[in-house]
Amino acid sequence: MAKVVLFSGGKESFYAALLEWPVDFFVILIYEFPRPSPHLLNLHAVVASAALTGKPAHVVKLTKGKELEETAAALRRLGADVIVAGDVYVEDHLKYMENLAREVGATLVEPLWGMDPEEVLLKEVESGIESLVVGVSENVPRRWLCRTIDKSSCQEFLEDSRRNNFDPIGEFGEYHTQVTKAPIIKGSLNYTCREWGVITGYSIAILEPCRGHSEK
Numbered sequence: 084m085a086k087v088v089l090f091s092g093g094k095e096s097f098y099a100a101l102l103e104w105p106v107d108f109f110v111i112l113i114y115e116f117p118r119p120s121p122h123l124l125n126l127h128a129v130v131a132s133a134a135l136t137g138k139p140a141h142v143v144k145l146t147k148g149k150e151l152e153e154t155a156a157a158l159r160r161l162g163a164d165v166i167v168a169g170d171v172y173v174e175d176h177l178k179y180m181e182n183l184a185r186e187v188g189a190t191l192v193e194p195l196w197g198m199d200p201e202e203v204l205l206k207e208v209e210s211g212i213e214s215l216v217v218g219v220s221e222n223v224p225r226r227w228l229c230r231t232i233d234k235s236s237c238q239e240f241l242e243d244s245r246r247n248n249f250d251p252i253g254e255f256g257e258y259h260t261q262v263t264k265a266p267i268i269k270g271s272l273n274y275t276c277r278e279w280g281v282i283t284g285y286s287i288a289i290l291e292p293c294r295g296h297s298e299k
Contacts, residue, residue: 084162084163084164084165085107085108085161085162085163085164085165086103086105086106086107086108086163086164086165086167087106087107087108087109087110087158087161087163087165087166087167087189088100088103088106088108088109088110088167088168089110089112089166089167089168089169089180090109090110090111090129090133090140091111091122091129091259092111092122092125092128092129092132092133092260092261092262093122093169093214093259093260093261093262094204094207094212094214094232094252094260094262095169095170095171095195095203095207095252096168096169097132097169097207097212097214097262097265097267098169098195098203098206098207098210098212099167099168099169099193099194099195100136100167100267101210101212101265101266101267102194102195103167103192103194104267105138106138106167107138108138108139108140108141108161108163109133109136109138109139109140109141110140110141110143110157110158110161111126111129111130111133111140111141111142111143112143112145112150112154113126113142113143113144113145114145114147114150115145115146115147118282118283118285119282119287120259121217121218121259121261121287121288122217122259122261124217124279124287124289125217125261125289125290126142127290128261128272128274128290129261130142131272132261132262132263132265132268132272135268135269135270135272136267136268136269137269141157141161143157151179151182151183151186152186154183155183155186155187158183158187158189159187159188163187163189164188164189164190165189165190165192166180166183166184166187166189166190166191166192167192167193167194168180168191168192168193169193169194169195170193170195170196170254171195171196171197171198171200171203171252171254172196172197172198172200172254173254173255177193177196180193200250200251200252200254201241201244201251203251203252204232204237204240204241204251204252205237205241208232208233208234208237209234210265210266211264211265211266212233212262212264212265212266213231213232213233213262213263213264213265214231214232214233214260214261214262214263215229215230215231215260215261215263215274215276215288215290216228216229216230216231216232216258216259216260216288217229217259217260217261217276217287217288217289217290218258218259218285218286218287218288219257219258219285219286220249220256220257220258220284220285221284221285222247222248222249222257223243223247223249223257223258224243224247225286227240227243227258228276228278228286228288229276229277229278229288231263232260233264261274261290273292273293274290274291274292274293275290275291275292275293276288276289276290276291277289277291
């Protein structure tokens, strides 16, 4: 049996994995969204960040309307008896995960659930997690696209979240991140970040490996 992390490459999924370490698998789910997902467009970085923890990553492409059953089937194939997720306070997300765990016959672990969002972000950076912003909505100042959230920039980011009234961890998709440094990553993830485009008001960035990038 296995402890499996539902993983996007973003900071909450990394922090949840860190709190529940060691784990056996990372599972990366690919959904069909009307708007291109920053995580899907940067799937290479998502997989690389998981691989550099020394744990295998399992990628599952889901069919629209069949997400729950296909995710459950994939987790059963992996022998998942513990599912780890990084939800914080959205009740619908938690209910979905509880349904998924029942379908799989596994125990759900949500180590971030009920925490204050600002506290989550502060604890993430205090733990050594650094993440590049790869997508921002219109509520998030566009200057954060391709910037790193870390110990040196966290307070500035929190001030912007209060000033512009967006969730500091992006629980409703206000922004997305790709972790480039974390205590469980062995090696380095160095990327050149450039804007890919703006879709329905959402700005998305693409990450490209640069000199010093390591996937060993």
